[in-house]
Amino acid sequence: GKVRVRRGVPREHPGVIYAVVAEGFQKAHVRAAACTWMRFVPRLHVVVVTEKNETSGLEGFRACQFRAVQHVRVKNVVDVTLVLSHVRELVSRWKSEKWRGWVIVVQAYTLVRPQKLAYLLHTRPEEFGAYSGRTVNASQSPYLGFLPHVSHEHGILIRFDALLQAQMPTEDADFRAAEFGAAMVANALWDDGVGPTSNDRFLSSDRARDEEENAVTWGPLDPDEILAASARLWPTLRARWRYERRPPPRVTFAVLVRESRAADAVKDIRATWGARRAVSFFVGDDVATAFVNDDSVVGLRLAPRPVIEDTFYDASLTKADEWNAWLRHKVKEVVRSLNTTSADWVVLVDDDTYVEADRLIAAISTFPNPDEPVAVGRKFARRSNEGGPLLGGGPGIAMSRAALGLAQNCGNFPIISATVPGGDGWLGQCFRSVGVRVYGDWRFKSFPRHAYATLQSRYASFHRMKAGGGTPHIPSCRRPVYHWTTTACLPHYTIIGAQKAGTTSLHYFLGQHPKVRLPWKKELNFWGSPRKPPIDVGVRGFIFKYLKAFPPPVDEVVYGESSPDYLVGPPRLIKNMMRFVPDMKLVVSLREPADRTVSAYYNKLADGTVHRHLNVADPRLDSEIPDYKPPTLDDLASAVNSTLSSCPDHARHFTMLETGDCYVNPFVLHGYYARYLKRWLGFYPRRNLWIVDFDDLQNSPATLMRDLSDFLGLHAFKFSTEHVYNTRNNRGVHPIGSQPRVGGIVSTVSKSLIEKREPTRVDSMTLGILRYYFHRPDAELRRFLENEGFRMPRWLDPPRANQNQDPPPRAGTFFWPWRRHFGR
Ligand SMILES: Nc1ncnc2c1ncn2[C@@H]1O[C@H](COP(=O)(O)OS(=O)(=O)O)[C@@H](OP(=O)(O)O)[C@H]1O
Numbered sequence: 001g002k003v004r005v006r007r008g009v010p011r012e013h014p015g016v017i018y019a020v021v022a023e024g025f026q027k028a029h030v031r032a033a034a035c036t037w038m039r040f041v042p043r044l045h046v047v048v049v050t051e052k053n054e055t056s057g058l059e060g061f062r063a064c065q066f067r068a069v070q071h072v073r074v075k076n077v078v079d080v081t082l083v084l085s086h087v088r089e090l091v092s093r094w095k096s097e098k099w100r101g102w103v104i105v106v107q108a109y110t111l112v113r114p115q116k117l118a119y120l121l122h123t124r125p126e127e128f129g130a131y132s133g134r135t136v137n138a139s140q141s142p143y144l145g146f147l148p149h150v151s152h153e154h155g156i157l158i159r160f161d162a163l164l165q166a167q168m169p170t171e172d173a174d175f176r177a178a179e180f181g182a183a184m185v186a187n188a189l190w191d192d193g194v195g196p197t198s199n200d201r202f203l204s205s206d207r208a209r210d211e212e213e214n215a216v217t218w219g220p221l222d223p224d225e226i227l228a229a230s231a232r233l234w235p236t237l238r239a240r241w242r243y244e245r246r247p248p249p250r251v252t253f254a255v256l257v258r259e260s261r262a263a264d265a266v267k268d269i270r271a272t273w274g275a276r277r278a279v280s281f282f283v284g285d286d287v288a289t290a291f292v293n294d295d296s297v298v299g300l301r302l303a304p305r306p307v308i309e310d311t312f313y314d315a316s317l318t319k320a321d322e323w324n325a326w327l328r329h330k331v332k333e334v335v336r337s338l339n340t341t342s343a344d345w346v347v348l349v350d351d352d353t354y355v356e357a358d359r360l361i362a363a364i365s366t367f368p369n370p371d372e373p374v375a376v377g378r379k380f381a382r383r384s385n386e387g388g389p390l391l392g393g394g395p396g397i398a399m400s401r402a403a404l405g406l407a408q409n410c411g412n413f414p415i416i417s418a419t420v421p422g423g424d425g426w427l428g429q430c431f432r433s434v435g436v437r438v439y440g441d442w443r444f445k446s447f448p449r450h451a452y453a454t455l456q457s458r459y460a461s462f463h464r465m466k467a468g469g470g471t472p473h474i475p476s477c478r479r480p481v482y483h484w485t486t487t488a489c490l491p492h493y494t495i496i497g498a499q500k501a502g503t504t505s506l507h508y509f510l511g512q513h514p515k516v517r518l519p520w521k522k523e524l525n526f527w528g529s530p531r532k533p534p535i536d537v538g539v540r541g542f543i544f545k546y547l548k549a550f551p552p553p554v555d556e557v558v559y560g561e562s563s564p565d566y567l568v569g570p571p572r573l574i575k576n577m578m579r580f581v582p583d584m585k586l587v588v589s590l591r592e593p594a595d596r597t598v599s600a601y602y603n604k605l606a607d608g609t610v611h612r613h614l615n616v617a618d619p620r621l622d623s624e625i626p627d628y629k630p631p632t633l634d635d636l637a638s639a640v641n642s643t644l645s646s647c648p649d650h651a652r653h654f655t656m657l658e659t660g661d662c663y664v665n666p667f668v669l670h671g672y673y674a675r676y677l678k679r680w681l682g683f684y685p686r687r688n689l690w691i692v693d694f695d696d697l698q699n700s701p702a703t704l705m706r707d708l709s710d711f712l713g714l715h716a717f718k719f720s721t722e723h724v725y726n727t728r729n730n731r732g733v734h735p736i737g738s739q740p741r742v743g744g745i746v747s748t749v750s751k752s753l754i755e756k757r758e759p760t761r762v763d764s765m766t767l768g769i770l771r772y773y774f775h776r777p778d779a780e781l782r783r784f785l786e787n788e789g790f791r792m793p794r795w796l797d798p799p800r801a802n803q804n805q806d807p808p809p810r811a812g813t814f815f816w817p818w819r820r821h822f823g824r
Pocket of ligand 1: 498499564724
């Protein structure tokens with residue numbers, strides 16, 4: 001019954017575990033409520049409480065993709081004591097007595113503002129006591145009216161230590177009701193000396209509208225109200241501000257610019273995130289500002305800075321002192337020159353930081369009042385003891401205008417150690433001395449290491465975007481990736497197979513499109529290949545080995561790769577791809593499997609890589625193995641035939657790559673398309689998959705390319721499809737020898753030549769065996785394509801005329817080619 005279990009509450013949202021009673025609601029309603037809370041707080045720790053068979057509540061939370069969801073089943077969700085006992089048991093399993101956090105029990109029909117609650121608990125914990133909520137007076141309460149208790153409808157907030165101490169009443173069958181339970185809890189806590197604190201931040205629905213600003217919860221709301229409220233509250237911040245008729249907070253960005261790179265940094269920031277924002281640049285000396293003539297660049301006229309570069313963490317304390325002293329001086333001057341009246345908030349940020357300004361403003365606006373002295377940013381956890389409550393200056397320090405006003409009066413502070421950074425250290429000491437409260441916020445990111453995370457994340461700023469300075473140009477390709485070492489585009493499509501089904505032609509045909517960029521070679525085989533079993537791909541590999549294989553990003557282009565071995569890859573390969581590119585478009589070309597086998601065989605024979613293909617662990621070429629005689633196609637077919645007679649169930653057939661009991665060589669087995677396609681659709685949605693009929697590539701390539709580029713969302717283009725790539729007589733992609741050729745030099749032949757070419761003679765018996773072998777896989781493929789609603793490739797539709805007429809081969813009959821081979 002567990003959903004997704006992640007241990008521990010994330011540091012960023014200290015200490016509130018939400019026990020949500022989600023029973024008897026429609027999924028849409030739970031989702032509306034849950035997704036509303038979660039819009040800005042993706043990492044709430046939620047315990048979903050349901051009765052036995054209830055699933056809609058769980059699904060509602062799942063739909064919002066909460067990171068930490070746990071499921072508790074209780075006999076009766078209406079009994080609050082029961083709910084709390086279970087939750088207590090669960091929480092105490094992973095939280096020790098020392099944990100200073102809170103548990104809040106709310107109903108799925110209670111709307112919550114989690115950030116506000118976290119903020120209040122952090123700033124004014126005394127307001128909540130050990131046990132609080134909206135108290136219900138005796139006359140309103142049908143049960144145990146003489147005991148003060150809080151209404152379960154608006155949320156019951158209990159400090160975890162009080163919950164642990166409380167002697168929970170045992171279940172009482174006669175009094176199963178929420179009020180009763182709440183009163184019993186109150187009673188239990190009361191005995192321990194803590195009564196409930198009445199708190200009007202827990203609002204009942206009828207007062208919700210008027211007191212919205214103060215409230216942390218509203219309840220009960222009926223389902224439609226939940227939907228309306230979630231639509232009303234924060235579909236986006238802008239809508240919310242519009243609804244509340246209050247202007248969004250005015251935020252000014254102050255960028256500390258390093259003198260040596262001032263020109264580039266200012267240009268880059270103006271070209272990217274600074275384009276639509278109020279940004280001032282502060283440079284320490286006048287020389288560096290000479291290049292611009294505008295008010296947004298402020299020269300501070302500081303004394304020339306010391307010549308120590310970047311190395312201050314390693315430098316000796318004396319040198320670090322000198323450097324730190326200069327930085328302190330600079331930050332102090334910047335703080336002094338900022339205007340406290342023109343903005344509600346000021347964000348101090350380094351010049352190698354990329355700011356997602358909307359997200360940053362969203363983060364700030366959870367602090368409603370700019371007249372409270374608060375500062376928000378990334379906390380330096382380890383250094384805080386030394387200097388004060390330190391925030392890292394790189395990813396940005398946001399301070400309210402009240403905090404700024406106070407900080408402007410700060411004087412000098414001594415440098416405590418070389419590890420307390422200069423400017424940030426000064427600010428920390430300053431904040432402490434004037435009583436500015438400092439909050440850590442995970443959205444200020446100091447190293448955006450995870451390229452993929454930055455795309456999907458809710459991070460508000462990314463520090464160290466480009467080593468050595470400047471905000472990088474964020475490419476406006478469809479799927480940009482930013483990383484502090486690079487910018488790139490995520491690939492949009494991959495041609496995953498099948499091998500020998502014209503993937504090279506497709507690859508280079510697509511490459512003709514003006515919007516398509518191909519990597520430096522066909523077949524990167526990055527996610528895994530037969531000779532490189534897929535390991536879990538890491539971020540560094542993804543960036544340096546994969547993204548770097550593509551040309552540098554330019555506007556509005558589409559990146560695509562082709563590695564036909566992916567199709568037959570194991571699940572791990574697909575998972576790797578899924579993790580980094582969850583909406584990759586997949587293109588698969590299908591060729592009549594017996595023809596495919598023949599083509600694959602003759603190509604490997606020409607390459608001298610038959611042995612390697614059959615023994616993936618051994619990279620040697622055929623010619624490198626003494627006395628190696630590659631098996632003939634007839635040999636291979638007969639071997640398959642004997643496997644089929646001893647092992648008639650195709651499901652048990654495997655190549656050596658996979659584990660299984662009945663061996664079938666990969667030349668043949670890779671034509672078992674249904675098996676592989678099903679595996680892919682176990683991960684990727686059907687809409688991401690496009691199936692090409694090889695027959696169309698041969699006969700109507702123009703139409704095929706038109707449909708394919710439609711699927712990839714490319715504008716109409718006239719592809720030249722005259723040439724045929726990578727034919728068996730004219731190998732372009734693969735080695736004739738050992739090294740693959742570089743992508744640019746791919747040999748093609750014109751179609752007319754191919755048509756004139758002498759066909760490779762294949763023994764009819766061999767072809768018969770192959771065709772017979774593929775009856776079952778083809779039937780499976782046909783069913784699969786039908787079920788998934790794909791167009792049938794021509795070789796399956798209409799059914800092959802002789803399909804049922806081929807006599808089934810009898811075991812032993814077809815051994816003659818084998819014998820012939822060895823007889824010589
Ligand atoms: N446009 C067109 N028309 C007809 N046939 C074509 C076309 N493009 C590729 N081909 C044939 O496809 C075979 C090569 O497939 P791949 O490029 O996928 O091979 S590989 O897996 O990348 O090695 C190879 O098949 P064989 O020649 O039978 O080996 C190519 O001739």
